[in-house]
Amino acid sequence: MQIIADLQLHSKYARATSPKMDLFEIARWSAKKGIDVIATGDWTHPLWFREITTHLKEVSEGLYSLKKPASDQDREVKFLLSTEISSIYSQNGRGYRVHNLIFSPSIEVCKKIIAELMRRGAKLMSDGRPIVGISSHDLLELILTIDENCLLIPAHAWTPWFALYGSKSGFDSIDDCFLELSKHIYAIETGLSSDPRMNWQVKELDNRSILSFSDAHSGPKLGREATVFTCNMKHEACNISYADIVAAIRQKPKSHLKIGYTIEFFPEEGKYHYSGHRVCNIRMSPQEVKKNGKICPVCKREMTIGVENRVLDLSTRDIAETDVLHKQNKNGLTFVGDREGKRRPFVSLIPLLEILLHLTGSPTGATRLYDSALNNLGTEFDILMSLPIEQIQSRQGPELANAIAKLRRREVSIEPGYDGVFGKIAIDISEPKEKNEKQDLLF
Numbered sequence: 001m002q003i004i005a006d007l008q009l010h011s012k013y014a015r016a017t018s019p020k021m022d023l024f025e026i027a028r029w030s031a032k033k034g035i036d037v038i039a040t041g042d043w044t045h046p047l048w049f050r051e052i053t054t055h056l057k058e059v060s061e062g063l064y065s066l067k068k069p070a071s072d073q074d075r076e077v078k079f080l081l082s083t084e085i086s087s088i089y090s091q092n093g094r095g096y097r098v099h100n101l102i103f104s105p106s107i108e109v110c111k112k113i114i115a116e117l118m119r120r121g122a123k124l125m126s127d128g129r130p131i132v133g134i135s136s137h138d139l140l141e142l143i144l145t146i147d148e149n150c151l152l153i154p155a156h157a158w159t160p161w162f163a164l165y166g167s168k169s170g171f172d173s174i175d176d177c178f179l180e181l182s183k184h185i186y187a188i189e190t191g192l193s194s195d196p197r198m199n200w201q202v203k204e205l206d207n208r209s210i211l212s213f214s215d216a217h218s219g220p221k222l223g224r225e226a227t228v229f230t231c232n233m234k235h236e237a238c239n240i241s242y243a244d245i246v247a248a249i250r251q252k253p254k255s256h257l258k259i260g261y262t263i264e265f266f267p268e269e270g271k272y273h274y275s276g277h278r279v280c281n282i283r284m285s286p287q288e289v290k291k292n293g294k295i296c297p298v299c300k301r302e303m304t305i306g307v308e309n310r311v312l313d314l315s316t317r318d319i320a321e322t323d324v325l326h327k328q329n330k331n332g333l334t335f336v337g338d339r340e341g342k343r344r345p346f347v348s349l350i351p352l353l354e355i356l357l358h359l360t361g362s363p364t365g366a367t368r369l370y371d372s373a374l375n376n377l378g379t380e381f382d383i384l385m386s387l388p389i390e391q392i393q394s395r396q397g398p399e400l401a402n403a404i405a406k407l408r409r410r411e412v413s414i415e416p417g418y419d420g421v422f423g424k425i426a427i428d429i430s431e432p433k434e435k436n437e438k439q440d441l442l443f
């Protein structure tokens with residue numbers, strides 16, 4: 001069986017999030033998407049923490065579910081105590097801003113971490129994702145001193161402004177950031193702007209797990225990226241715990257769960273994939289930056305350097321799009337893997353609502369179709385990844401079936417994002433036999 005996990009999101013107590021983001025909304029959307037284990041998010045926030053302790057009960061060690069699920073939540077969802085902290089600090093005379101995820105094995109451990117953060121002056125009430133003056137290294141030391149089963153994972157590791165490897169305010173290596181504690185960094189979360197292939201180029205990530213989560217700020221965005229764990233037991237026999245998930249991330253040889261694959265955005269859709277200047281209307285590929293330099297030809301200042309360039313700067317080997325293996329499973333879903341077969345593969349998806357929005361051209365039409373597709377077929381991940389195309393066709397029509405078949409085969413066209421502008425991914429939805437007719441583009 002497989003367990004789909006999305007272990008980064010924000011509640012209504014974080015900035016720029018949907019006011020609906022409470023535990024019920026998160027559980028309801030997780031069920032629709034087909035997510036099995038979801039982050040609570042924001043457990044350092046006093047009011048959110050009170051909601052967590054009021055509404056959740058422990059169902060297996062370190063995993064929680066709603067005491068009273070909403071009547072329209074038709075699938076069990078487990079919560080893991082995951083939160084995000086923004087560290088803004090200086091180290092050796094330079095300023096850094098790094099976002100890290102913290103997984104906690106229990107409510108009790110959360111309480112201890114919260115108390116220690118407050119003792120060090122953290123203002124936890126101000127934001128679900130609090131800003132602290134504690135360095136990433138000291139934060140890691142703090143949580144491991146409280147409980148060695150805590151896990152710290154650098155979040156959206158390649159975004160320019162707030163990340164471990166960020167080009168603007170990050171480090172060049174995990175060692176530089178976490179010093180003697182770097183062996184306790186078992187994984188990074190890659191963010192929307194990078195996919196595993198890009199990360200396979202960086203040597204210090206060779207023996208670390210490459211994870212993907214949504215960082216959602218509203219229900220519909222849950223699961224837009226996720227990590228899928230696999231287990232060799234039958235569903236009924238398998239009662240997973242916090243420790244199982246952490247052991248899989250740490251790649252413990254005898255762990256009950258393993259990381260199976262990750263679910264990714266097309267990284268080109270991310271806002272910082274290529275380099276450029278939005279205001280100057282300049283966008284450059286990594287190769288163009290290599291050739292022309294990092295200075296914007298319009299304003300003559302340095303461009304916002306995209307994720308792909310930053311990865312190239314820190315990489316020790318070059319793995320181009322053409323160096324990877326594409327393998328389709330029986331459902332036509334394409335898994336992208338490395339040639340040596342040493343890394344966990346990934347799949348790239350477009351959210352179902354986005355596909356429907358462009359099939360119908362109207363948000364209300366898309367929402368109606370989304371609900372009917374879920375009622376008729378199953379969860380969103382079932383529809384995107386595993387249901388037979390014929391079944392989608394017979395229940396929801398050929399347009400959606402065709403778009404999903406193409407998505408599974410990675411037949412998409414791509415316009416990369418840059419300097420805060422989202423990229424565009426298009427699926428050609430015209431029938432292949434009608435070649436002479438004007439091609440109809442999704443998105």
Ligand SMILES: [Zn+2]
Binds near residue numbers: 084099155156162
């Ligand atoms: Zn963040």
Ligand SMILES: [Zn+2]
Binds near residue numbers: 279280282297299301
């Ligand atoms: Zn410029």
